[in-house]
Amino acid sequence: MTEDGLLCPPINQVAGHSATGGNIGPLVDKAGRFYKPLQNNQRGQNEVEFYKKFWADQTIPPIVQDLFPRFYGTTSVQTSDETGMCEYAVIEDLTYHFPHPSVIDIKMGSRTWYPGATDEYIKKCLDKDRETTSALLGFRISGLQVYETATKTTWKPDKKWCKELSTEGVRLALKRFVSTNPFSETDPDGSLASIINGDPGGVLSQLLDLKAWFEEQTCFHFSSASVLLIYEGDSTSITEDAHRSGVSVKLIDFAHVIDGQNIIDHNFLGGLCSLIKVISQIMADLGMKLPKESLLTT
Amino acid sequence: MTEDGLLCPPINQVAGHSATGGNIGPLVDKAGRFYKPLQNNQRGQNEVEFYKKFWADQTIPPIVQDLFPRFYGTTSVQTSDETGMCEYAVIEDLTYHFPHPSVIDIKMGSRTWYPGATDEYIKKCLDKDRETTSALLGFRISGLQVYETATKTTWKPDKKWCKELSTEGVRLALKRFVSTNPFSETDPDGSLASIINGDPGGVLSQLLDLKAWFEEQTCFHFSSASVLLIYEGDSTSITEDAHRSGVSVKLIDFAHVIDGQNIIDHNFLGGLCSLIKVISQIMADLGMKLPKESLLTT
Numbered sequence: 001m002t003e004d005g006l007l008c009p010p011i012n013q014v015a016g017h018s019a020t021g022g023n024i025g026p027l028v029d030k031a032g033r034f035y036k037p038l039q040n041n042q043r044g045q046n047e048v049e050f051y052k053k054f055w056a057d058q059t060i061p062p063i064v065q066d067l068f069p070r071f072y073g074t075t076s077v078q079t080s081d082e083t084g085m086c087e088y089a090v091i092e093d094l095t096y097h098f099p100h101p102s103v104i105d106i107k108m109g110s111r112t113w114y115p116g117a118t119d120e121y122i123k124k125c126l127d128k129d130r131e132t133t134s135a136l137l138g139f140r141i142s143g144l145q146v147y148e149t150a151t152k153t154t155w156k157p158d159k160k161w162c163k164e165l166s167t168e169g170v171r172l173a174l175k176r177f178v179s180t181n182p183f184s185e186t187d188p189d190g191s192l193a194s195i196i197n198g199d200p201g202g203v204l205s206q207l208l209d210l211k212a213w214f215e216e217q218t219c220f221h222f223s224s225a226s227v228l229l230i231y232e233g234d235s236t237s238i239t240e241d242a243h244r245s246g247v248s249v250k251l252i253d254f255a256h257v258i259d260g261q262n263i264i265d266h267n268f269l270g271g272l273c274s275l276i277k278v279i280s281q282i283m284a285d286l287g288m289k290l291p292k293e294s295l296l297t298t
Numbered sequence: 299m300t301e302d303g304l305l306c307p308p309i310n311q312v313a314g315h316s317a318t319g320g321n322i323g324p325l326v327d328k329a330g331r332f333y334k335p336l337q338n339n340q341r342g343q344n345e346v347e348f349y350k351k352f353w354a355d356q357t358i359p360p361i362v363q364d365l366f367p368r369f370y371g372t373t374s375v376q377t378s379d380e381t382g383m384c385e386y387a388v389i390e391d392l393t394y395h396f397p398h399p400s401v402i403d404i405k406m407g408s409r410t411w412y413p414g415a416t417d418e419y420i421k422k423c424l425d426k427d428r429e430t431t432s433a434l435l436g437f438r439i440s441g442l443q444v445y446e447t448a449t450k451t452t453w454k455p456d457k458k459w460c461k462e463l464s465t466e467g468v469r470l471a472l473k474r475f476v477s478t479n480p481f482s483e484t485d486p487d488g489s490l491a492s493i494i495n496g497d498p499g500g501v502l503s504q505l506l507d508l509k510a511w512f513e514e515q516t517c518f519h520f521s522s523a524s525v526l527l528i529y530e531g532d533s534t535s536i537t538e539d540a541h542r543s544g545v546s547v548k549l550i551d552f553a554h555v556i557d558g559q560n561i562i563d564h565n566f567l568g569g570l571c572s573l574i575k576v577i578s579q580i581m582a583d584l585g586m587k588l589p590k591e592s593l594l595t596t
Contacts, residue, residue, distance in 0.1 A: 110564060111409070115433040126424070135413040138564035167561065215571055263465065264575045266436035267408060270568030273513055277562045 007035060007077065012095040014156070015105040015143030015226070016253065024079060024086050032096040033072060035088035043255035048074060048089050050220070050254040057219070064213045067206065068251055069094060094250050095230060100154070102233035104144040104177050105252075106275065107226045109267040110135050114223040114258055125224075133167050137278070138271035141165055141173055142226060146182035147233025154233070155182040175282050177229070194288045196231050196247055197279050203229055204283075204291050206249035207276050214269040221265045223256040227275070305333060305375065310393040312454070313403040313441030313524070314551065322377060322384050330394035331370060333386040341553035346372060346387050348518070348552040355517070362511045365504065366549055367392055392548050393528060398452070400531035402442040402475050403550075404573060405524045407565040408433050412521040412556055423522075431465050435576070436569030439463055439471055440524060444480035445531025452531070453480040473580050475527070492586045494529050494545055495577050501527055502581075502589050504547035505574050512567040519563045521554040525573070 007027040009019055017037070019025025027035040038044025051071035054060065070092040076085045095101040112134060113125035132140040140163075145156040155176070165173060172188070178196045179188035197203040207227075230248040280290055305325040307317055315335070317323025325333040336342025349369035352358065370388040377384050393399040410432060411423035430438040438461075443454040453474070463471060470486070476494045477486035495501045505525075528546040578588055 115428060130413060136559075137561055167559065215575070218575070261434075261465065262579070263435055264572050266568030266572040269571055270564030273567055274562050274564040277513070277516070281560070 006030065010034065010093070010095070012098075012101050012103055012145070013143075014103050014145050015107075015159070015162075027077070027088070028093045028096075032093045034069070034091050034093040035075070035077065036091060038074070038087045038089060044087075044089065046257065047254045050257040051089065051091070054220075061213075063209050067210055067249055094228060094248060094252075098230060098232045098248075100147040100232060100234035101230050102144075102146045102177065102182075104146075104174070104229045105142040105226045106139050106229070107134070107142045107224065107253075108139050108271040108275070109223065109225075110138045110271060111267055112224045112256075114221060114256065116258070132163060133165060133170050134271075137167050137170060138274035139170075139227075141170055144173060144177060146177055146179070148182055149180065149233065149235045151183075152234075153183075171278060171282065174278060178282075180235075190282065190286050192231075193283050193286055197283055198288055198291055199247070200291070202247050202291075203249060204276065204279060206247070207272065207279070208291070210249070210251075211269065211272050211276065214265055214272060216264075218260045218262045218264055221258050221260050221263075222251070222254070222268045223258065225251055225253045225257065225268070227272075228252050304328065308332065308391070308393070310396075310399050310401055310443065311441075312401050312443050313405075313457070313460075325375070325386070326391045326394075330391045332367070332389050332391040333373070333375065334389060336372065336385045336387060342385070342387065344555065345552045348555045349387065349389070352518075359511075361507050365508055365547055392526060392546060392550075396528060396530045396546075398445040398530060398532035399528050400442075400444045400475065400480075402444075402472070402527045403440040403524050404437050404527070405432070405440045405522065405551075406437050406569040406573075407521065407523075408436045408569060409565055410522045410554075412519060412554065414556070430461060431463060431468050432569075435465050435468060436572035437468075437525075439468055442471065442475060444475055444477070446480055447478065447531065447533045449481075450532075451481075469576060469580065472576060476580075478533075488580065488584050490529075491581050491584055495581055496586055496589060497545070498589070500545050500589075501547060502574065502577060504545070505570065505577070506589070508547070508549075509567065509570050509574065512563060512570060514562075516558045516560045516562055519556045519558050519561075520549070520552070520566045521556065523549055523551045523555065523566070525570075526550050 007029050009025055010028045013026065017023060017025060024037045026037060029035070036047070038048065054068060055071050072090040074087060074089050076087055078084075079086050095103060111125065111129055113122040129135045134140045143159065143162055145154050147154050175190045175193070176182045176184070176188040178192040179190050180192060181187075181189055195202065199205070228248075228250045230250070231246070283290060305327050307323055308326045311324065315321060315323060322335045324335060327333070334345070336346065352366060353369050367390040372385060372387050374383045374385055376382075393401060409423065409427055411420040427433045432438045441457060441460055443452050445452050473488045473491070474480045474482070474486040476490040477488050478490060479487055493500065497503070526546075526548045528548070529544070581588060
């Protein structure tokens with residue numbers, strides 16, 4: 001148990017496993033930590049091993065470390081339904097500093113399987129990659145929530161809605177993510193794109209830092225990992241903490257990270273280049289300037 | 299028929315279809331043109347359409363045009379076995395200026411199928427991508443020949459040899475491609491890597507130009523296309539023409555190019571980044587400097 005007392009289900013999770021259908025779900029404490037249940041089938045252990053290896057690697061520059069959640073080890077917690085103790089990985093609660101976070105979970109790569117996996121697993125992933133935008137776009141949206149300041153409400157479509165998005169639907173969702181009227185299905189204003197995506201330290205600049213690292217690093221291949229984009233959605237209640245945090249770009253979900261074998265992760269990198277391009281196209285369509293480093297025109 | 303008289307089978311082709319097993323193969327003339335038979339099943343027509351669209355596109359910069367074969371239209375040729383007339387696409391003979399070309403054909407992309415293809419076609423491609431290095435490395439070697447000046451002979455392994463290469467085998471083959479002793483299975487010297495790969499105008503610099511274009515262009519998706527690297531293998535007989543040509547980097551095989559739908563070709567781009575990295579690693583292992591723009595370290 002932790003010294004911080006109560007653990008609650010996270011309210012700002014937009015994708016991934018949750019405590020439904022008899023599954024044990026993730027928890028958060030009041031001190032900024034996220035507890036992710038270790039799945040039985042080796043995946044949880046694989047994720048913990050990744051976190052240990054990543055944070056022990058002295059060669060990874062701080063600018064890249066900032067794009068990953070902090071890792072605080074593992075812990076056992078007594079589950080509330082008295083099924084017993086459950087083992088959790090303890091990582092940074094990425095939405096902790098945001099009173100009303102707008103969050104999008106983007107699963108990266110045109111394929112979510114990896115060479116060496118079983119035929120059955122590959123088929124399952126391949127089918128999903130073809131049914132969603134992964135194969136075509138190089139990424140898919142797994143979940144999102146966008147806070148609307150004017151109405152003090154959050155637009156949070158369900159998993160099925162995300163799964164059925166076309167490539168044009170993904171473009172529109174990424175525009176709604178940076179709109180002050182995210183509920184609008186046909187005419188989101190995209191008016192936050194310039195600040196959220198284009199500012200120094202914004203989404204594009206952080207994604208370009210990530211891209212530069214992926215062009216070099218050959219240690220890790222990130223099958224089925226996601227890029228999480230987070231910003232404070234309530235423009236009237238930006239606390240000092242949230243302001244300091246600014247726009248947060250983080251990689252998550254490392255249950256299927258495998259050894260890079262001295263090869264770059266061309267699957268993640270290709271999807272990342274595509275995501276950068278789509279975000280740049282949204283900005284160009286709105287007549288907004290791109291950051292100088294992006295070099296990307298439409 | 300052409301005004302240049304005799305058409306012969308090309309002697310420097312290292313991969314792709316040839317006149318065996320009852321197939322009609324490609325031909326070359328004495329004026330630097332390569333005749334590629336139009337395959338019946340729409341593929342040939344698709345390739346011709348690509349060439350027309352590409353060379354009509356005024357927005358493609360000359361530096362990128364130089365990375366593609368010139369296109370001279372289509373023509374009918376009387377086949378020598380008297381099966382009748384055959385339709386050919388007429389393109390640039392890429393090895394024309396090289397007396398003893400060293401050539402490598404690298405099929406790009408971790409997947410050679412494209413979204414929208416039939417299940418049967420996808421399965422066939424997927425199996426090949428998993429059996430070869432495509433899925434792991436993002437590319438595979440389809441064929442190569444390397445001229446050895448000292449013995450005046452050409453090392454030209456067969457298709458089966460290429461198909462069975464491991465990722466380490468691919469690295470070694472790329473090193474043998476820039477060695478003065480390419481026949482050596484265990485200790486190729488790699489002594490040409492600095493000139494062929496590293497020079498301004500060499501392989502890496504041209505691949506980086508190609509990469510910059512692929513980060514921008516959303517018109518074409520190049521499924522199953524190849525990058526061809528060509529240089530004059532006989533150091534003692536470099537003609538003025540061959541010298542002027544230098545190292546040639548060209549894309550070929552456009553039978554499966556599809557419309558980009560405003561999305562970058564992340565599959566080709568990912569494989570290209572991986573190829574750039576592998577070539578950079580070979581040079582770094584040999585203690586050779588990388589071109590400044592590559593930014594790639596191992």
